[in-house]
Amino acid sequence: MTKLLALDQGTTSSRAILFSKAGEILDVKQKELTLHYPNKGWVEQDAEDIWNDTLSAARGVCDRQSANDIAAIGITNQRETTIIWDRETGKPVYNAIVWQDRRTADYCQSLKDAGHEEMVSAKTGLLLDPYFSATKVNWILDNVDGARKKAEAGKLAFGTVDSFLLWRLTDGKVHATDATNASRTMLYNIVEGCWDDKLLALFDIPKSLLPDVLDNVSDFGTTDKIIDGASLQIGGIAGDQQAAAIGQACFEEGMVKSTYGTGCFALMNIGQAFKPAKNRLLTTIAYQFDGKVTYAIEGSIFVAGAAIQWLRDNLEVIADAAESEALAISVDDNNEVYFVPAFTGLGAPYWEPNARAAIVGLSRESNKAHIVRAALEAQGYQTLDLMDAFIKDSGFDPTVIRVDGGLVQNSFVCQFLSDMLERPVDVPVVTETTALGAAYLAGLHAGVFSSLDDISNAWVAQKNYSPSMAVDQKESLYNGWKTAVKRVLV
Numbered sequence: 411m412t413k414l415l416a417l418d419q420g421t422t423s424s425r426a427i428l429f430s431k432a433g434e435i436l437d438v439k440q441k442e443l444t445l446h447y448p449n450k451g452w453v454e455q456d457a458e459d460i461w462n463d464t465l466s467a468a469r470g471v472c473d474r475q476s477a478n479d480i481a482a483i484g485i486t487n488q489r490e491t492t493i494i495w496d497r498e499t500g501k502p503v504y505n506a507i508v509w510q511d512r513r514t515a516d517y518c519q520s521l522k523d524a525g526h527e528e529m530v531s532a533k534t535g536l537l538l539d540p541y542f543s544a545t546k547v548n549w550i551l552d553n554v555d556g557a558r559k560k561a562e563a564g565k566l567a568f569g570t571v572d573s574f575l576l577w578r579l580t581d582g583k584v585h586a587t588d589a590t591n592a593s594r595t596m597l598y599n600i601v602e603g604c605w606d607d608k609l610l611a612l613f614d615i616p617k618s619l620l621p622d623v624l625d626n627v628s629d630f631g632t633t634d635k636i637i638d639g640a641s642l643q644i645g646g647i648a649g650d651q652q653a654a655a656i657g658q659a660c661f662e663e664g665m666v667k668s669t670y671g672t673g674c675f676a677l678m679n680i681g682q683a684f685k686p687a688k689n690r691l692l693t694t695i696a697y698q699f700d701g702k703v704t705y706a707i708e709g710s711i712f713v714a715g716a717a718i719q720w721l722r723d724n725l726e727v728i729a730d731a732a733e734s735e736a737l738a739i740s741v742d743d744n745n746e747v748y749f750v751p752a753f754t755g756l757g758a759p760y761w762e763p764n765a766r767a768a769i770v771g772l773s774r775e776s777n778k779a780h781i782v783r784a785a786l787e788a789q790g791y792q793t794l795d796l797m798d799a800f801i802k803d804s805g806f807d808p809t810v811i812r813v814d815g816g817l818v819q820n821s822f823v824c825q826f827l828s829d830m831l832e833r834p835v836d837v838p839v840v841t842e843t844t845a846l847g848a849a850y851l852a853g854l855h856a857g858v859f860s861s862l863d864d865i866s867n868a869w870v871a872q873k874n875y876s877p878s879m880a881v882d883q884k885e886s887l888y889n890g891w892k893t894a895v896k897r898v899l900v
């Protein structure tokens with residue numbers, strides 16, 4: 411019994427991945443998930459699709475296995491996405507409201523205007539933003555016929571995606587979540603480690619809706635849904651970014667993982683003392699083992715790989731993403747061209763939602779290779795912006811950055827990151843770090859791993875990049891970026 415099954419329920423797909431104890435991927439099944447946009451700024455998913463797709467992916471993998479080989483299941487999920495269901499029937503009362511949904515923006519603004527943000531941030535580490543679950547729960551209770559009444563009578567349950575899947579997997583026997591997912595609801599006090607009565611009152615949410623909050627490695631119950639007749643243990647749960655940090659074995663203070671997909675999400679382990687983040691960064695729970703919380707600072711870059719997609723699909727200067735590397739190195743430098751990919755505003759540390767993207771510094775000899783190179787270089791500049799804020803807020807100076815996500819297949823990007831950050835950048839052998847993190851949690855519960863040290867030892871770099879650019883050249887490039895950013899901030 412050494413195989414570990416990770417259920418990775420993401421925003422665009424639901425996957426099941428079977429890992430060996432050594433972290434090798436043995437089998438994968440994936441189903442794409444449909445997003446619905448019923449109104450401007452609204453983003454929903456059918457919670458039944460989330461369940462059915464996850465179950466069929468899991469069955470797809472397990473049908474090819476002997477049930478006896480699977481030691482435990484770990485779940486990781488898109489965070490903040492909100493589901494409320496009927497405790498009796500198990501049926502959702504409304505679609506899942508996805509983290510990207512902005513319908514509660516006015517409500518958040520009114521709470522900010524009333525001066526509540528400071529209190530909310532001090533308790534949750536978050537900002538008063540529609541992103542998090544609390545205002546989505548409030549919206550469902552106020553807008554779905556009869557929901558508030560039923561909630562007050564204790565007949566409804568709320569959960570993030572992990573919690574809903576757990577309920578379904580255990581036939582409604584377990585209504586629980588883990589501390590990392592709880593920390594993204596804006597209802598959980600991450601300093602005291604409990605659902606917070608003051609926050610529940612502020613968002614007008616009855617406590618009876620809420621799941622129990624457990625350690626990341628816990629007895630989350632068993633399921634006979636995936637393999638008929640076999641009782642499989644669910645031993646671990648974590649939200650996707652935290653699972654990736656666990657998959658990257660970021661268990662020491664100051665360790666950073668940075669994931670470059672469509673956007674970029676970076677997390678720095680800041681240890682066991684809560685520190686409020688500034689510069690529009692968030693403080694969140696990195697993980698909780700044996701009742702002990704470890705915190706992280708989190709920052710996101712809205713556009714990472716999406717800039718490469720834009721070059722491919724909108725400008726049509728490349729046929730596929732991988733082509734960007736050869737083009738970028740076909741020129742000696744960026745020819746003073748900078749691409750600020752602020753398509754949806756600028757995130758931390760600028761936080762200017764109304765900024766828009768720009769390509770600046772074009773001259774008569776600029777060509778498409780310079781523009782593509784500028785888009786790739788932007789990954790390095792944006793990460794340095796973020797890292798400076800991390801270091802300021804945390805007081806920790808990371809010695810190395812562990813990266814993953816689609817973009818790290820691009821060696822130019824990784825080398826440029828290392829040059830900008832003036833630190834080594836490591837790419838692991840297993841880049842499916844989110845699912846791997848969930849598998850590690852399950853493995854800890856099942857005794858496949860006996861400690862975090864076991865996991866740290868299992869982490870192996872596939873490639874190391876070291877800084878090789880002269881510091882004055884780096885400074886000059888970064889100054890060029892700062893000037894370009896100023897031009898989109900006006």
Ligand code: ADP
Binds near residue numbers: 672718816
């Ligand atoms: P997500 O999980 O957000 O869907 P992935 O981690 O799968 O994203 O990464 C996909 C992103 O990586 C895309 O935006 C794509 O443009 C970019 N990408 C993939 N390969 C390369 C490459 N070789 N060079 C540059 N960008 C790449």
